Protein backbone atom coordinates (compact mmCIF):
# COMPACT_ATOMS: atom_id res chain seq x y z
CA UNK A 1 0.00 0.00 0.00
CA UNK A 2 1.26 3.42 -0.89
CA UNK A 3 1.65 5.78 2.03
CA UNK A 4 1.33 9.52 1.91
CA UNK A 5 4.51 11.47 1.42
CA UNK A 6 5.69 13.33 4.49
CA UNK A 7 5.30 16.59 2.61
CA UNK A 8 1.63 15.95 2.01
CA UNK A 9 1.10 14.80 5.59
CA UNK A 10 2.71 18.01 6.80
CA UNK A 11 0.45 20.05 4.55
CA UNK A 12 -2.54 18.24 5.98
CA UNK A 13 -1.54 19.09 9.55
CA UNK A 14 -0.90 22.74 8.82
CA UNK A 15 -3.94 23.65 6.86
CA UNK A 16 -4.63 27.25 5.95
CA UNK A 17 -7.38 28.76 3.87
CA UNK A 18 -7.20 31.78 1.60
CA UNK A 19 -10.89 32.33 2.34
CA UNK A 20 -10.75 32.63 6.11
CA UNK A 21 -8.38 32.68 9.09
CA UNK A 22 -10.95 30.91 11.22
CA UNK A 23 -10.62 27.21 10.53
CA UNK A 24 -12.55 26.23 13.63
CA UNK A 25 -15.99 27.35 12.52
CA UNK A 26 -18.10 26.60 9.48
CA UNK A 27 -17.57 29.21 6.76
CA UNK A 28 -21.29 29.23 6.03
CA UNK A 29 -23.07 28.93 9.38
CA UNK A 30 -20.24 29.47 11.93
CA UNK A 31 -20.95 26.24 13.76
CA UNK A 32 -18.36 23.75 14.94
CA UNK A 33 -16.92 21.17 14.74
CA UNK A 34 -15.81 21.42 11.14
CA UNK A 35 -14.13 19.38 8.44
CA UNK A 36 -11.64 21.04 6.13
CA UNK A 37 -13.15 20.75 2.68
CA UNK A 38 -10.74 20.58 -0.25
CA UNK A 39 -12.29 22.94 -2.79
CA UNK A 40 -10.62 21.43 -5.85
CA UNK A 41 -10.44 17.70 -5.27
CA UNK A 42 -9.48 14.74 -7.40
CA UNK A 43 -6.31 15.35 -9.39
CA UNK A 44 -6.18 18.91 -8.03
CA UNK A 45 -6.16 17.84 -4.39
CA UNK A 46 -2.42 18.31 -3.87
CA UNK A 47 -2.33 21.61 -5.73
CA UNK A 48 -5.36 22.66 -3.74
CA UNK A 49 -3.58 21.89 -0.47
CA UNK A 50 -0.38 23.65 -1.47
CA UNK A 51 -2.28 26.80 -2.33
CA UNK A 52 -4.62 26.81 0.67
CA UNK A 53 -7.70 26.25 -1.45
CA UNK A 54 -9.79 24.82 1.33
CA UNK A 55 -12.67 25.88 3.48
CA UNK A 56 -13.93 24.87 6.96
CA UNK A 57 -17.40 23.34 6.78
CA UNK A 58 -19.60 21.78 9.45
CA UNK A 59 -20.78 18.24 8.80
CA UNK A 60 -24.04 19.44 7.31
CA UNK A 61 -22.47 21.90 4.88
CA UNK A 62 -19.66 19.49 4.04
CA UNK A 63 -22.28 16.91 3.12
CA UNK A 64 -24.11 19.57 1.14
CA UNK A 65 -20.94 20.42 -0.79
CA UNK A 66 -20.58 16.75 -1.67
CA UNK A 67 -24.11 16.18 -2.93
CA UNK A 68 -25.06 19.61 -4.29
CA UNK A 69 -23.10 20.39 -7.46
CA UNK A 70 -24.34 23.98 -7.57
CA UNK A 71 -23.08 24.72 -4.05
CA UNK A 72 -19.85 22.90 -4.90
CA UNK A 73 -19.42 25.09 -7.98
CA UNK A 74 -20.12 28.24 -5.94
CA UNK A 75 -17.29 27.32 -3.58
CA UNK A 76 -14.95 26.77 -6.53
CA UNK A 77 -15.88 30.16 -7.99
CA UNK A 78 -15.58 31.88 -4.63
CA UNK A 79 -12.11 30.50 -4.11
CA UNK A 80 -10.93 31.39 -7.61
CA UNK A 81 -12.29 34.93 -7.19
CA UNK A 82 -10.41 35.28 -3.91
CA UNK A 83 -7.20 33.93 -5.44
CA UNK A 84 -7.47 36.34 -8.36
CA UNK A 85 -7.60 39.30 -5.99
CA UNK A 86 -3.87 38.77 -5.54
CA UNK A 87 -2.92 36.62 -8.53
CA UNK A 88 -3.61 36.48 -12.24
CA UNK A 89 -6.00 34.19 -14.10
CA UNK A 90 -2.98 32.66 -15.80
CA UNK A 91 -1.54 31.66 -12.42
CA UNK A 92 -4.82 30.08 -11.41
CA UNK A 93 -5.00 28.14 -14.66
CA UNK A 94 -1.43 26.90 -14.16
CA UNK A 95 -2.39 25.48 -10.78
CA UNK A 96 -5.90 24.11 -11.33
CA UNK A 97 -5.94 23.76 -15.15
CA UNK A 98 -9.49 24.97 -15.32
CA UNK A 99 -11.33 28.28 -15.19
CA UNK A 100 -14.52 28.25 -13.13
CA UNK A 101 -15.49 31.86 -13.64
CA UNK A 102 -16.85 31.81 -17.19
Ligand SMILES: [Zn+2]
Nearest residue numbers: 026029058061
Ligand atom coordinates in the same frame (compact mmCIF):
# COMPACT_ATOMS: atom_id res chain seq x y z
ZN1 LIG B 1 -22.30 24.91 8.40
